[in-house]
Amino acid sequence: MHYDKHRRTFDCEPTLTDSQVLQFCREGHLTFPGVVPDEINQRACDWLDGKIPADPSHIPQGMTMADLERIRATHEPSTIFLEGWFIEHVLLNPQLAGAMRSLLGPDIGLPILASHHRVECPEEPQGWHQDADHIFGPDLRFLEVFYFPQDTPVEMGPTELVSGSHIQPTARDNAEGGVFCEGPAGTIGIHHQSILHRRGASTATGIRRMLKYNYWRTAPPARDWIIEEDFDFQTAYYGGHATARYYAHMFYWLCGKGNEYRISGGQSWPWRSANQIGPSYGYAATEGYLPNWRKDNRDGYAH
């Protein structure tokens, strides 16, 4: 792990394989249950509840201690990113860092803004939504992280997501469920910022805290995660009708090959069925279409 405290970036070995990176493109989320030590989780709760004093490792240029105190008291207590214990054990958590290195490349920019979601349980679920200012596109220039410093089983209303919903506007009835990102204290999740999500309903009693923040790409994309010798771009599973074209485009962008990506539609690559007797036509086409991320064509394709 290399951490540059002046630039607020880090670099480390990637931990995800080709198949896992493609799986992230298809699903748009990853969860690491209970990866932060209990002592740190307790300290995070105490810090967020104002029970322990701030101990910033440095004061950012142009700011004063009074600025830091004001920020800590808001719903965006970003000064937690200045605490040495939080940097070491939460921001640079090895499992999280390895996945980030795989998806966002080298020299990843650390978060600058925290959002603290504090709820007294029990509570009704939020409505399904995609967060403000989300973008649908093949680029992956930042990722959203959430950190639960206390035990967050389903009864405590963890974040609930709809797998694969990060590629297009998605309507969903509030009575319908999703995938819970539950886990013991110290659970960290990564998700594509455009994914459909909500705070789940909680039935237990207690305080449910969640910190949410973004990690940032600083380098152009390249296929520099763990290469699988037998990974085959032609026969890999990219998704179903009307979705595979988007997930495959994202995977190609991450490989640094977004400009080479062309599709022919219908049964052609990147779509495939398990019942084919040969590989899909249209692989490595140099002419054809792009997925219409803006959704302003009836057939969902764009030149």
Ligand SMILES: [Fe+2]
């Ligand atoms: Fe949200």
